[in-house]
Amino acid sequence: MIQLKDVSLIDFTTIKIGGIAKFMVFPQNESEFLEAYKTHKNDNIFILGKGSNVLFGDYDGVIINTKYFNSIYVKEEKNKVFVKASSGTPLKDIIRIAIEKNLDNIYKLTGFPASVGGAIAMNAGAYNVDIFDFIKGVWYIEDKEIVYKKKEDIQYTYRHTEFENKPVLYGEFVFEKTNANIKGLVQEINQKRQSTQPLNTLTSGSTFKNPKNHYAGKLLEEAGLKGYRLKDIGFSPKHANFLVNYQNSTLEDVKNLLEYAKEKVFKAFNIILELSILTSYIIKR
Ligand SMILES: Cc1cc2nc3c(=O)[nH]c(=O)nc-3n(C[C@H](O)[C@H](O)[C@H](O)COP(=O)(O)OP(=O)(O)OC[C@H]3O[C@@H](n4cnc5c(N)ncnc54)[C@H](O)[C@@H]3O)c2cc1C
Incomplete structure (x- = not known):
């Protein structure tokens, strides 16, 4: 089984933000997956897929990367x-x-x-x-x-x-x-996504959940955050609920932007936005 130590997580998330993971393993079949899980059961395991809905800083534990468990x-x-x-x-x-x-x-x-x-x-x-x-x-x-x-x-x-x-x-x-x-029909949807989402950028999934009877993207847009940028991180000019990493952003910058956005939306609409994307400052283990 491939096992890596002190891995840069930048390469394992679609938004390309991340610190260092202490350990990453890549099971290629069912028995390797089970073995990895049993071996590291007490080592703060995180299961990682394509990394399209996660934001990491450093990760002091073991990441089981499913990339090669593919059939x-x-x-x-x-x-x-x-x-x-x-x-x-x-x-x-x-x-x-x-x-x-x-x-x-x-x-x-x-x-x-x-x-x-x-x-x-x-x-x-x-x-x-x-x-x-x-x-x-x-x-x-x-x-x-x-x-x-x-x-x-x-x-x-x-x-x-x-x-x-x-x-x-x-x-x-x-x-x-x-x-x-x-x-x-697939082509139609792909075209629709292409015109409304920042697909060819370093991005991740929806940042905030839609509050009841509202759309997070619309609230962010109306609070003036569509296209708003703080250092190298910003809300996409195409869709306000997607973050874009313009090059070298860090989790710290993201945290600051998210806090700023939550405050702006709360002041404007009295609504507390909840994160949809998983961040390692939330999944701290
Ligand atoms: C441009 C863009 C558009 C998107 N649009 C949508 C959309 O329309 N709808 C939507 O739902 N999502 C959307 N997403 C978000 C994301 O792509 C999906 O949620 C996707 O399902 C996450 O899969 P992943 O493999 O990347 O998971 P990861 O980001 O790697 O992980 C996400 C979560 O799943 C857990 N996980 C991963 N693999 C396993 C496993 N084998 N066992 C247990 N837990 C596991 C992780 O621990 C983590 O909690 C979008 C993302 C981007 C970048």
Whole structure:
């Protein structure tokens, strides 16, 4: 198993901000994953997928990086397609299958970076479709054992699941075939994202959660924060709820910007914004 010491986290998040992780391991199969988990159970484990929804400073623990735990199994039965994918599989591989086999709805999750494990852990979604709409069951590690749970027994809500603190090994999905032109629909969504989100920049997922009956991006925009920049970090001029790292930003700069934004929005609307992106000053272990 590949194991690295004192790793710069800049290379492991899409926003390219990060300090040093004490230790990072890269399991390539189920037994290596389990072994890594058992070995480091008491060492502040963090499971990392594509790093598109996390912001790190230094990390004094062990990061299990799922990048090489990447396999996908597909079975067709009449108008249904069953997929079992390991947690490091890029979500875009499932979108590719959706295009090949004309699968309904899952195509709406195109255009953002995600691993299967990261998407399951936070029930990723877009355009009123969530990854849990297609889940049949999940294999994960609990008390050093591999456990399977069927969907009915899993706790999940909007962008939140019980797997946030449990390592997901595989997702089992069931998709339905359709006659729609999925390739065309994927292209449409990609174009829409391209025009509304800062896709070709160093960015991460939505910064703040949408407060009840509001959109965080709109509140930030109305508070004058769209395009606002502090040193090398700013809110995108395309979409105020996305951070952009203009080159060499640090977690400290991000913290200052986020505090400033929260204060501005609170003063303007009496609404407290809550972070959606996971930051290591919150996940301090
Ligand atoms: C431009 C852009 C657009 C985006 N648009 C959307 C969107 O429309 N909808 C949306 O939902 N998200 C969006 N995101 C956010 C993000 O891409 C998704 O939430 C994605 O699912 C995160 O997956 P990841 O592999 O990058 O997870 P990471 O960022 O690596 O991790 C996120 C969380 O999942 C946990 N995790 C990762 N792998 C596992 C595992 N195997 N087992 C247990 N826990 C695990 C981590 O510990 C962490 O808590 C966007 C991001 C970007 C950069």
